[in-house]
Amino acid sequence: MPHYVDDTIAALATPFGISAIAIIRVSGKDVDAVIQYLTGKKNLRPRYSTLVDILSPETQDVLDNSIITFFPAPNSYTGENILEISCHGGEYTPKVILSALYSFGVRPARAGEFSYRAFMNGKIDLLQAESINGLINSKTGAQAAANLKNISGHLGSKINHLRQMLIETVSLIEHELDFRENEITFTDRNTILKKISLVSDTISELLSTFVIGKSLSQGVRIPLIGRPNTGKSSLFNAILGHERAIISHIPGTTRDTLEAWLDLDSFSVCLVDTAGFWESSDFLENLGIERALSEIGRADFLIFVDDHDPKNEFDRLDISIDQDRVIFVRTKCDLSSDIWINSNNEILTTSTRNGEGLPQLITQLSTKIRSTYKNINEDSVFLMTARQNTLLLKANTFINNTLNSFSSGHEMDMLASDLHELVRILDEVVGIITNREIIENIFSNFCVGK
């Protein structure tokens, strides 16, 4: 991706389509000229909403009556001059204003480019950039709150604190390596070990938050799995109906699934109907099993469905999953004449026809989710993206190796090298990366206009 930092860029910041108002954002050094070009006005008062006529450059016809705001550099989102145009929405007006901009020489912004510039100009670090993106994509209150936390820099400051501790420790060691015994007092090995252990503990703590963070940002994934024709799809629809979720049968991210989102206790839950996995009535057909197992691998919880004996069927599959995460449901209980004895109340019986069992099922789901994610409180900071998690996992493995080597007698020169490497890994987390491609890659996953 060739990247020109000299250009002035523009994009629609609101979604395309019918809406009352649309916002177009322009960023770059030519914003003054752009304002004059579009409106004839000069020296706009900074940060002041101004009602103007946007004029067609060729004909001087009025294209729109808009409210514009000028943010001069460096006190703007990107750190460059920014012009925000709040124009009338719809499919026509924003388009024609953008055309005028492009004809002036402003370039269409690429996905994530405004945030990229904000990052490059040091206005936000990488964690904040990811969180802004996360906030835009938030579906629930909890998700939004967690992202806002990180936008305010809470995660960033935790990581920077770790970096600082490591830098201080390694500076101490470097000092000792550069001077003779008589010139300075040496720190003893145990003190150093303790400092590093502290960092290690904090990294482990942060890693443990990803369980929740992932669910917050990617939703709690709950597939319905079971033999063919056991009423999975009916149950799927029934749950959604009960929760008044908007059903639009969106094809799932995996082939032959349907996914639907619902908000359960302020958690975003992604319910997955796997009815399509089995083409024949052969439950143990290999392809179907394969898909089921793969879906289970991605799941946070599992609803195992059967119209006779869900436990038995489940055991036949021999799936290794913590049974705490499974809710067993026996469907079509209105049809069956068996008296079903529930052991430990572990199996729920439902009938989609008469609605029996549904409230209890929803309650069970809620309870399970709540008890797993019970540690969200005011002060919690969460890792929210896979990138953050992967890097901290790397740091975790690394620091454990370092602690082991150092405890078993490795020398100070090696320890210094290890600590420098650890700082580099943490640098990557907050975005102090010298590899341009990695950064550009991250931002290209944002949406245009951000």
Add this chain to the structure above:
Amino acid sequence: MNPIRKSRFPTIVIAGAGHAGLEAAFAVSRMGGRALLVTMDTSAIGRASCNPAIGGLAKGHLVKEIDALGGMMGRIADLACLQFKILNRSKGRAVWSPRVQIDKVRYAYLASQFISQQNNIKILSGEIVDFTVSNNVVSHAIMRNGTTLNCDGLIITSGTFLNGLIHIGNKKYRAGRFGEKPSHGLSEALLSVGFKLGRLKTGTPPRIKKNTVNWAETEIAAGDDSPQPFSVYTPTPFKPRNIPCHIVNTNRVCHDILQNNIGLSAMYSGRILGVGPRYCPSIEDKIVRFRDREHHQLFLEPEWINSDQIYVNGFSTSMPELVQIEALRSIPALNNVKLIRPGYAIEYDYCVPSQLKATLESKPIGGLYFAGQINGTSGYEEAAAQGLIAGINSVSCRTDNHEFTISRQEGYIGVLIDDLITKEITEPYRIFTSSAEFRLSFRPDNADLRLTQKGFLFGCVSDFQNKLVKSRIASIEEIKTIVKNKTGTTANFNNKRADEFLKQNGVSIYDISTVLIELQGFKDQDLFTVETDIKYSGYLEREQIRMDQLKGIESMRIPHNLDYHQIGNLSSEAREKLSLIQPTSLGQASRIAGVSPSDIFVLSVYLR
């Protein structure tokens, strides 16, 4: 900036015969040029101004690298050795630093003899005060007595002599070194052609009279039992003298005396810093910075064999003479001590080294080189390393436009020179192991493996030396092959491969050689290198990966005289610094203070 006329047998004038000047002259001679070594005092050739020692933390690494490139410092140090010691033994092999206490008189004598015996080196008594430039290239060097020397290159290695001013307490007087005249004229000549100069101060400890010390109250420190020579030219087994040196400690009383008189110290900066700048020049700085320490160690080192003059290592100072005496006398062993010479600070002109290229040639004027303390460094080893590089280049750039540079990825010499030409000098620059990103790869024992063949291809290393390193490389390969292919059969080895076993802490290659007896025929130094490489193998691989990653950014050249004002989106500080320093590569640009990663991004896009 290419010199216009090529010369097959260039004449290089070298202004100053200290450590930088000597290496430069020797290098010029090896490269097939003719050296005119000009010195104000022929009896001061190779004089060690201060510390009677060569080597030490990181400096020992430099000496090995100088030797690896054919230089003379290591050879002379070995011959003048009074005591050999490896410092930092407890901290890891990469920082084991060889250090030799020298007989200063013998060192100077041997250095002088050595240089006079070389082909194509002529020693001239006199002082260079000016030079002429034609077509932006140096053409003549001019002496105080009016003699004009035709030259193809001029290397300025004037040390601390340019407008030197000595401070002892409130007393100030002009000198290049204690008891020696300063030099005037050259600074003015440099200023007149537009060079930027600055002033620096460096300190030296007092010398005390040997028979006024209560030796019985001192602690004795002898050297190592198995000394190793710096130079490959030194015949083994290396059995130098092992004269003990003596240690005393300062105490509260001493510190109080210094503290109470701190305002009288010419050199004390008044800054109190935490774990900050690593350079700790004076005892005044030490007692302030490390206020809580009850004692500081002082080493009493003889300046030459049987000398009456003892150097008080660790007591660098510019306090008034009387305060120095009082403070020293508060130490039991020194309560009757008499000074032969007080400690003093010397202030001198230096040439801002960001005006130099990595070859140490000045950017504006061809054929004009600067090496040594004139560039703001401190230490004989730092000076010698620069002299070596300047000397080689003064010839090679004239004979066939070839530049000889060592990069930061090749050795400490590279780190030293890159730091000088890229970073700002605020205090005398001293090399530290922590200045090297690739410290674990740059060990004293592998300097020859890293640099000798490169030097040989370039012409500054002899055939003899090259053959030695080739044979060493072959031995090392053989040892590695044995160790990597054999599995131990004894219980000790746990059926591991020998190299796996060797990685464990506490295991040495000698433990293995009792089982793998074919290892017993090899030289100790080769076995040591293999053992260390294996123990550090994970780290060495990691450093190598980083070096490869950095290659891209290091090899992205920045065109000469790039106008940074034309590039949008650079921070104004970056623009200013980049314009000032004019880095030649993106890598160098990234090391300039004030240039941020996003500035580097902008540059990298612009340069594509």
